[in-house]
């Protein structure tokens with residue numbers, strides 16, 4: 001049993017009861033930790049429903065991670081020292097997700113990477129002043145950062161940058177005794193996921209092809225998060241842990257002969273712009 005009694009966590013990324021961050025927050029609380037939430041203003045009413053009657057929630061503080069002043073204010077508002085930081089944040093403009101990556105504008109590219117990747121630097125930077133020695137930082141990534149996943153588009157590049165930042169930041173914060181890791185989660189139905197075109201087909205394909213023959217749940221991710229955020233992972237940093245029912249390990253699904261599209265029916269390559 002992991003005991004986080006007396007530990008305090010900062011969790012960013014709760015937007016609804018389906019949020020992966022909410023599952024992680026609840027798992028931390030079950031282990032005895034208390035939680036402060038950093039939330040985006042547009043999700044306040046949903047958040048108010050969630051925090052009701054949860055004595056383990058210390059407070060909730062509005063914070064848009066793209067606004068430096070908000071982040072400064074957040075860390076000035078939360079009082080005392082913390083042991084855990086969870087970054088479960090991603091966003092890409094719909095205009096970038098709906099067209100092939102070759103049409104991505106510089107502005108949409110910058111937005112996606114600012115919110116989804118740079119924010120890890122910003123939060124880790126400011127968190128350093130409130131984190132106890134031996135603290136643990138966790139972010140969430142996806143296979144689209146390593147391989148092409150249809151519909152994921154600019155978010156794949158954002159996740160690739162995020163994963164590299166996990167390694168870079170691990171090297172920077174390690175000497176002060178802090179750890180930083182990522183979980184590469186399989187696809188899960190959440191608000192953010194609903195913006196990815198073809199998401200339902202991705203869910204079906206992963207469940208079909210993954211060694212465990214199912215999709216993962218928020219609970220699967222939260223359990224692995226609890227391990228990485230606890231002392232059981234005291235020697236683990238700079239790591240990307242796949243929690244995806246094993247899908248990342250599969251090159252070719254075992255029943256390829258039954259599912260391969262006959263050559264005559266295969267779609268032609270789309271025309272180049």
Ligand code: NAD
Pocket residue numbers: 012013014015016018019020021039040043063064065066087088089090091115140141142143184185186187188189190191192193
């Ligand atoms: P979600 O919609 O519940 O969470 C996304 C969060 O990002 C929201 O809480 C939103 O408020 C926050 N956010 C976006 N822009 C922000 C900003 N400017 N300032 C502050 N917060 C901002 O969806 P989720 O699926 O739980 O996503 C959490 C993380 O998990 C994301 O990094 C996502 O890429 C990652 N992930 C999700 C899946 C999946 O299939 N759902 C798979 C792998 C990784």
